[in-house]
Amino acid sequence: MKRKLSNQFLRNFWVIFILTILDTVLAFVLLSFASRWIAGSLAKNQYPAKAIVKEDYRQIDASPVVQNGGGVQVVNKEYRVVYSKGLDTIGKNQLTAEEFTRFLTESQSKPYHYDILYQPEGEFWLIVTFPTSIRIDFSLIYNTEATAGDFKRASWAIGIVVLTYLLILALFAFIYSRITAASITVPLRKLCDGTRLLREGDYSVRVDLRLKNEFAELQNTFNDMAARIEHEISLRKKSEEDRRRLILDISHDLKNPMSSIQGYGELLIKKKGLTEQERDEYLKVILNNSKKANRLLTELFELSQMDSPKFSLKPVKTDICEYIRQICGELVPQLEREGFRYEFDILEESVFVLLDTDRFSRILQNLANNAMRYNPPGTQISVSLTVENNQVVIDFSDDGIGIPDHLVDNIFKPFVRVDDSRNSKTGGSGLGLSIAKKIAEAHGGDLTLCLNEQKGSTFRITIPSI
Known part of the structure; x- marks a missing residue:
């Protein structure tokens, strides 16, 4: 890639090199035409010495x-300035032959244009002076009467100058092509790597x-893409681990009740002479474990339903304050039966939301079940509603x-329990909070665990009002 791009840049700059030479020649031609065109309009050419x-x-x-x-000055044969009008660059009334000769020879180096004419009848020099606007001294003069040696030496000098100019121009074009190519190929190589x-x-x-x-924009796009891919891969790995x-x-949660059902079923079949009381105890164990397995499978089915694209709510406009009061009223007998204290603080005015009442009640029921399952009797449960x-x-x-600190970040994941032992006393499936959170999110809200240093725990449900 680098060689191809570098060679392409080099070819392009050779084209620029040739165009530069042509442009230089054209510039000299245009300057020649411009000089001729301007010459007729300059004051120094309108009033030459021979005209006056x-x-x-x-x-x-x-x-x-x-x-x-x-300005106009007249110098006679004794090198005296006998006539002077306007601009005077001589500055003296009397010159020596040496001074006058120096004036004539150095006139081309001064910022003035001098047109000097000798009048033989009057035996004087007429000097017409104008301030020079711009002067570019370049001329190529060729005389066939010059000696062959001089012509050859001059030709060699001109040839060496032109060749040196072309070599320097070519060297600069080559170096610049490599630098420009590197500015493209180096970032591209890093991006390819x-x-x-x-x-x-x-x-x-x-x-x-x-x-x-623009390469910085490409770099940012690449890095964003890499970061997104890394994040997606990380999520995929995490999802696979989950x-x-x-x-x-x-498997673990189904194994225990199914093993218990199988074991007691085999015992009922094989063991003869069971008393009615023993048979009832065995059947009760089978029934309880079958209910536990059925509840787990039902909640798994419900959780998978919520992850399905076909899952949808049936929301209706509902006074959330009145609705929560009804739910709390339904919880009171259960709380009292289990020996829990309770306190409700619900707004008196009406606040309306779009609610799937059947689904939303599962949130509060699951939270209440968890609170009664993992806390001792006498614990106070509070429900408040604000806007x-x-x-x-x-x-x-x-x-x-x-909630233990090590569970705070994962409390809403499936099968996460406060009781890590998964014993039969608590009997939770570990899916209640996951289901509750998905129901809250489906309503456009959320279910979060509020961190505080106080005793107990606080779960916060949010839902947009209308």
């Missing part, structure tokens, strides 16, 4: 020259080009044993 010279210098009319910013590593499974790869051009753990948990920023907030609290 007279045999008697006293008859010379210098007014046009003076009006255009110039990053893509290759990404393809080989290194999802932690990132590219740092340290640039602020699935594996879920299967193990289901904050168009959100109905329902807090379900207890002052019981609380």
Whole structure:
């Protein structure tokens, strides 16, 4: 890739090299035409010395020259300035032959244009002076009468200058092509290396080009893509681990009741002479374990239903305050029977939400079941309802044993229990909170665990009001 791009850039710059040479030649041609075009409009060419010279210098009319910013001087054969009008760059009335000669020879190096004409009849020099606007001194003169040696040496000098110019121009084009190619190929090589590593499974790869051009945008896009892929892979691995753990948990939770059912069933068949009391005890164990297995399978089915794209609610406009009061009223007999204290704080005014009443009641029922399952009798359970920023907030609290720190982040995952032993005393499936959270999310709200330093735990249900 690098060689192909570099060669492409080199070919492009050779084209630029040739175009530069053509442009240089064209520039000289245009300058020549421009010089001829401008020459006719300059004041120094409109009023040359030959246009105003007279045999008697006293008859010379210098007014046009003076009006255009110039000057006229007449120097006689004794090198005395006998006539001066306007701009005077000589600065003396009397010159020596040496000074006058120096003035004539150095006139081309001064920022003035001098047009000098000798008038033989009057024996004087007429000097017309104009300030120079811009002067570019370049001319190529060829005389066939020059000696062959001079012509050859001049030709060699010109050839060496042109060749040196072309070599320097070619060198600059080559160096610049390589630098420009490197500015493209180096970032591309880094991006290709990053893509290759990404393809080989290194999802932690990132590219740092340290640039602020379009490649920086490509770098950011690549890094965002790599980060997203890494995140997706991480989620996939986590999902796979959760699935594996879920299967193990289901197997474990079904194994105990099914083994118990099988064992007591075989005992009923094989053991003869059982008393009525023993038979009833065995059947009760079978019934309880079958209910436990059935409840687990039912909740698993319900949880899988909620993950299905076909899952939908049947919401109706409901006064949430009145609805929660009814749910709390239904919980009171159960709380009193289990020996739990309770406190309800529900708004008196009406607040309306879109609610699937059958599904939503499962949230409070599951929270209440967990509170009574894991806390000792005498624990107080509190339910409050407030409205904050168009959100109905329902807090379900207890002052019981609380949630262990190591379960806080995973409490809503399937088969996570406060009681890690999965004993028959608590009897929870570990799916209640997962189901409750999905129901809350399906209503456009959420179910969260509020962290606080107080005794017990608080679960917060939020749902948008209308």
